[in-house]
Amino acid sequence: MYTATNEYLHCRKSEINVTAEQCLQTLQEQIDESAVNKFHVIRSNILDGAVRTVKRKFFKPMASISVEFSDENGQFEGAVDAGGPTREFLRLVMHAITNSIIFEGKENKRFLTHNPIAVAKDLYYIYGTLISLTLLHGGPAFMQIHDAISLDELNDCLMDSFNFLKLAGCHTHCTNLTGKNEIIKTAMKFYTEGKSEPLHRFSLGLNQTGLLEQMKNTPNAFKMLFIANDCSDPLSGNKIIAMFSPKLSESGSNKRHRENLVLSWWRHFVDEVGEKDSECSLQGILIFATGADEIPPLGFSPPPTLQFTELSHFPLANTCSNILSIPLQHDDYEAFKSKMEFGICNSPGFGRV
Structure with missing residues (x-):
């Protein structure tokens, strides 16, 4: 007691x-x-x-x-x-x-x-x-x-x-x-x-x-x-985007240029998920990256981070550190979206450590 x-x-x-x-x-x-x-x-x-x-x-x-x-x-x-x-x-x-x-x-x-x-x-x-x-x-x-x-x-x-x-x-x-x-x-x-x-x-x-x-x-x-009640503050695309702080390479580098492009794809992807124009859900993204299906009353510790990976064509996640890694290899948004959906929708277990 x-x-x-x-x-x-x-x-x-x-x-x-x-x-x-x-x-x-x-x-x-x-x-x-x-x-x-x-x-x-x-x-x-x-x-x-x-x-x-x-x-x-x-x-x-x-x-x-x-x-x-x-x-x-x-x-x-x-x-x-x-x-x-x-x-x-x-x-x-x-x-x-x-x-x-x-x-x-x-x-x-x-x-x-x-x-x-x-x-x-x-x-x-x-x-x-x-x-x-x-x-x-x-x-x-x-x-x-x-x-x-x-x-x-x-x-x-x-x-x-x-x-x-x-x-x-x-x-x-x-x-x-x-x-x-x-x-x-x-x-x-x-x-x-x-x-x-x-x-x-x-x-x-x-x-x-x-x-x-x-x-x-x-x-x-x-x-x-x-x-x-109806006044409850629901999970939104804007919340997901704001929640994951991007970890970017040095400004002006070739990798940073590529990261900026993929970052715009990520934000577009989250918006489409929020508009239900995707196989994924906002809760699915949160579960994949953190293990939680909503923002806890105490928040996340450590704060969620968005990273970029060249090691996989699919998203990766470390739910202990609240790190979501998104792939850099794709040539266009549709390919990026397809792999993001596959990885997230096939969790738990896929791409998570």
Whole structure:
């Protein structure tokens, strides 16, 4: 259990302009780099290895993380975890948890529900712990709980949660948005007074790293990490272009002239991907280069870099260092685009170290 002193634990309500990133950085500073939680996992059943590790007798919530992936034949992939495997692991874990039995509802409209099997296996505590670890170690935000901003959205959410709300004694249809708060109040009373164990265990899991205390003290800062709505800032081509800082050769050199041309191709390629005029997706580019499918709340460390390679006709990536290398050999943009699409669309594994 997290036991740091209050001066490190709390981002106080009185502090103005405190962000979730600042709060997470405060917690991240308390990670014990001398201790390691090692996760042995496979992509096809990511939660199996994740749950086994959290349940280990000597698991330490504030230790660093090391991830080892096994391939389909059970062989260790061999990549040293300097960040890339961890980011991929955290992305896959968060996706798996949001689609697990402790949540119900449509995509981006998930809500915590009572499941007897999950209670028996203590999954509320375990998944709460994994969510807190994900945010603390630079993984993606949760962004699944839906905040209805229109009456139609509210009633859609109520229909998705019909069985639970009926059991809790809540109204299952509203004629105005003001009824939302009363439904939430009734549902929370049902949880805390009648079904308290899942919520209690989930809360304990979230606070294994001190995350819940930070959320209580700065709820508005963390809301953007957990509440999905139409105001969420989506990944865009401009973000991808700005994110990857190009490493160029000496100005005036022949290689620099070639790099400038290919750099313009890269930016055009990203624009086409953003316009869906490509086999790739913006998330696919990010996954290929970093192992993450979105920009983490803590950002990327080290910052993503764009390099140029003469060693391959295809893109290469070092997900530990967040380096994307794009090929210089092609004579025209169409050939460049074709090889970029092939390399990125055939990941994971292709061109990555």
